[in-house]
Amino acid sequence: MEIANKYKYALEKIRSANNILLITHERPDGDALASICAFSLLLERLKKDHKLFCNDQVPALFNFIPNSNKIKNDKDLNWGEYDLTIVVDCGALSRTKLEKEIRDNRAKQFIIEFDHHPKVDDYADLEIRIPDISSTAEVIYRFFKENDLEFGKDIATCILTGILTDTINFLNTSTTAETIAISSEMLSEGALMPKINRYAWKNKNIHSMKVLGNILDNLKINPDHSIAFACLAYEEMEKFSETEETFDSVMNFLSNIDDVKAVMLLREERPGSIKGSIRTNNPKIDVSKIAKLLGGGGHAKASGFKIDGKIIKTEKTWEIK
Numbered sequence: 001m002e003i004a005n006k007y008k009y010a011l012e013k014i015r016s017a018n019n020i021l022l023i024t025h026e027r028p029d030g031d032a033l034a035s036i037c038a039f040s041l042l043l044e045r046l047k048k049d050h051k052l053f054c055n056d057q058v059p060a061l062f063n064f065i066p067n068s069n070k071i072k073n074d075k076d077l078n079w080g081e082y083d084l085t086i087v088v089d090c091g092a093l094s095r096t097k098l099e100k101e102i103r104d105n106r107a108k109q110f111i112i113e114f115d116h117h118p119k120v121d122d123y124a125d126l127e128i129r130i131p132d133i134s135s136t137a138e139v140i141y142r143f144f145k146e147n148d149l150e151f152g153k154d155i156a157t158c159i160l161t162g163i164l165t166d167t168i169n170f171l172n173t174s175t176t177a178e179t180i181a182i183s184s185e186m187l188s189e190g191a192l193m194p195k196i197n198r199y200a201w202k203n204k205n206i207h208s209m210k211v212l213g214n215i216l217d218n219l220k221i222n223p224d225h226s227i228a229f230a231c232l233a234y235e236e237m238e239k240f241s242e243t244e245e246t247f248d249s250v251m252n253f254l255s256n257i258d259d260v261k262a263v264m265l266l267r268e269e270r271p272g273s274i275k276g277s278i279r280t281n282n283p284k285i286d287v288s289k290i291a292k293l294l295g296g297g298g299h300a301k302a303s304g305f306k307i308d309g310k311i312i313k314t315e316k317t318w319e320i321k
């Protein structure tokens with residue numbers, strides 16, 4: 001099906017549904033929350049009953065996103081109730097943390113997926129995926145546009161939030177002329193850009209700055225692979241008790257290093273379980289290939305993986321056992 005027809009078909013499905021379940025990914029970022037909330041606002045306008053699910057709590061910094069207070073993490077969803085499920089920004093189905101439930105109820109309901117990650121799982125009845133565009137919010141913008149749906153201030157704020165957070169304020173390479181044109185249109189619609197910037201970026205507390213300081217202090221460069229990297233052993237992770245957003249912003253900051261091909265952070269989240277994040281600014285490099293080799297995935301410019309192992313700090317560097 002051509003993409004324009006997919007947008008139309010998706011709206012038909014939404015209009016004919018009575019009860020809709022909206023799902024976004026665990027540990028949600030700005031785009032994940034903006035995307036689920038944009039749909040919630042549209043469904044309110046269309047007077048459709050719906051529920052919003054995310055496995056983890058909305059980080060306080062994103063409380064400004066309209067309707068984010070409606071997101072629940074209660075897995076006790078009455079699966080018989082819904083005739084339509086919309087999954088946004090998830091990449092792999094496992095990131096919904098409802099993999100089993102979705103697969104078990106697969107026959108009973110129609111699933112629409114909106115995403116900009118490379119395809120991992122085949123589960124949606126209608127897959128609206130544009131890999132490597134700036135954000136799922138940009139996919140949703142196109143869905144609105146193609147269907148002549150009005151935005152209004154709140155939905156415009158959602159779409160601009162998704163774009164600004166996923167592109168790091170237009171810094172990364174997925175930013176196109178269209179991304180900026182859409183952002184400008186959303187501002188004209190009344191999107192609250194100063195609010196987005198204040199909450200989504202100027203939100204660093206002293207503690208997270210000190211975590212950044214520690215990581216910078218210990219940063220190493222592997223000259224053979226031209227990768228800058230740092231590790232955090234479990235003992236340090238425990239000491240920091242930092243949230244995902246802190247490490248996200250650390251990675252954003254590290255990816256400003258000019259003379260390496262990529263940056264990598266390994267942190268032992270739980271004893272024996274290491275989470276890796278890898279970023280690059282180099283247009284010729286696809287870090288998702290490394291992530292995939294290690295059982296993970298993501299975008300060409302930002303990817304992640306999980307491996308088993310223990311990080312041990314030695315005098316000069318780290319060892320993984």
Ligand SMILES: [Mn+2]
Binds near residue numbers: 032089135136166
């Ligand atoms: Mn996204």
